[in-house]
Amino acid sequence: MPTIEELKNYGANTDEALSRLMGNESFYLMLIPKVFDDKNFDQLSASIAEGDLDKAFEAAHSLKGVLGNLELTPILKPVIEITELLRHKEQADYAPLVEEILKQKEALMSLFTDR
């Protein structure tokens, strides 16, 4: 289990997140690992791969809400970016963004599993 300081170093806006969670650090630390189980990560990459931009948008949109609430900025930033592109169904190369999202997710996971 990382400390709040480590999460801050990772890039999370912990001050903002904790003010939302009534300053409850253990609640915050309990919620973050739930992100790793979120099916929307899989759905996002699968939908992008299949070219189903609507489904991809829904997944990205949901992730944006959750990650925003937890202020997990490193994952949130590429999620916001991809959400906006998908909203307008831009013909863009989504793969690098998905990759970035998964990479940042792995980085966060490692904080929780490495010890």
Next chain:
Amino acid sequence: MTNPATNLFEDGKRTILVADDEFINREILSQMLKDDYDIITAEDGEQAYEIIKTHSKTISLVLLDLIMPKIGGLELLSTIKNQNEYSGIPVIVLTTDQESEVVSLNTGASDFIPKPYPRQSVVKARIHRAIELSEDRQIISDTQNDIITGLYNGEYFYEYAEAFDKYHPETDMDAIVLGINNYQVLLERYGKEKCIELLSLIAGELKKQYPQDEAILCHKEMDLFFIYCHHREDHAEKLQNVSHAVDLVFSGVKLKMGIYKQIDKNLELRNRFVRARMAYDKLQGNYHDYLYYFDDEILKKILFEEQLCSDFKTAICEEQFTVFFQPKFDITGDTPVIAGAEALVRWRHPSLDMISPGLFVPLFENNGLIYELDDYVWHKTAAMIKEWRGKFDKKIPVSVNISRAEMYDPNLANRLLNIVEENGIEISDLHLEITESAYVSDSSMIIDRVEDLRKKGFFIEMDDFGSGYSSLNMIGELPIDALKLDMLFIRSAFKNHNMKMLDIVIDIADCLEVPAIAEGVETEEQYLKLKESGCSLIQGYYFSKPLPADEFARFLQ
């Protein structure tokens, strides 16, 4: 201002449904709200809808995520807002983007909470406000609408009508009173449940005929509806449509409409409906018309009556009421002989001159002033009898009218006895004329009362005989000492040269062994015919019109 109703719930937690497919979002909201609210959660739209259906009475608010599996948030929102039983539950939408906010509000959301969520205090404040507004609204809607018809009830109706005027000052408006003919009879015939159905059927039809954007509808009381609507000329057609629809279910039910059209906006709202009501009241007892427009004639009559009522006290104090006397002649002998008189009241009004009792007696009978007027007339009559007794040798009885309303006064006999005593005359000097219709209205009680008067020694003349509806069966049992034939009855008999009926009525008196008295006798022909038929006493212009006391005295010399 605190709302007293909300205090009822002060200690009770309200329940909030949190519908979001993201565990983390549900958890955060639950954590924020759990101290103040009971939380139920749903993981998708379908689950949320099921919970709303089963808990609609206890859920105070729904927090709704827009993007959810199975049923999306927006779809669910529109589903519940379109169903009456759920539409009252306030919904706050949880949304990540501003674009959805407007759509959500337009679909019926009370508010939105953005994601990422604001601080707990902000979330709580928005939720608190939404619940409070919805509960206040519910209380208003529960009290403003009549339970039976769903239309506004009286007080709220006036509020909404006033608000309508405020924003449409130039619109011509009509005020309408619609009522059900003989509702009391329908209640007896169909029972309460059916009549409630009838009322709600009428309300439904009125809504069709008078759509919401141009009319405000109200179930005022029992069988009365008020309509405040844009002026139009086709109310008769609309009334017919409503009546027709009602007739299909309740045959024989008649609806009536009193209309005050193109109302004067300087007039207070309630008074506009008073005018519509005046027009409506004109339809009472009228079996031909179902619709009546208020006009100046009605107003004139009402204002005239109002003036009579307000001038009454002064009139009594200043003795503006005068008692006139019309002689009754005994025609059984060769020459007619004075045998009695009827005391008749006249009102010498300082500004309206002489007012006929036909105009004020029915009015005073309705509002109770008649008791005072009768007392006045009886006293004056008794005093006059006393005066004549001292001056003249001829002693004749004088009859006074006992109005129908008096028959309900249990103290009537005592009042009359007091008058006799106070003026030092005999009971036999004061005859009582009681109109035939008084016997019919509540017969057994009235008959007992008349019987009592008769036992105390009063001579009872049944007035207006032939105009009421006494059954022949009943007449034999009535306590009476004379039959007084209705003036109109005599007039029409002569006009139509139909003397048979006249003979029959005189025969009835004969059969009851009481004298028949004819009033309104105007010509020699009438006099001779009545004499021939066996009528005992005659009163009318043929002998003399009603006279002031001093002029009447010549008959006594």
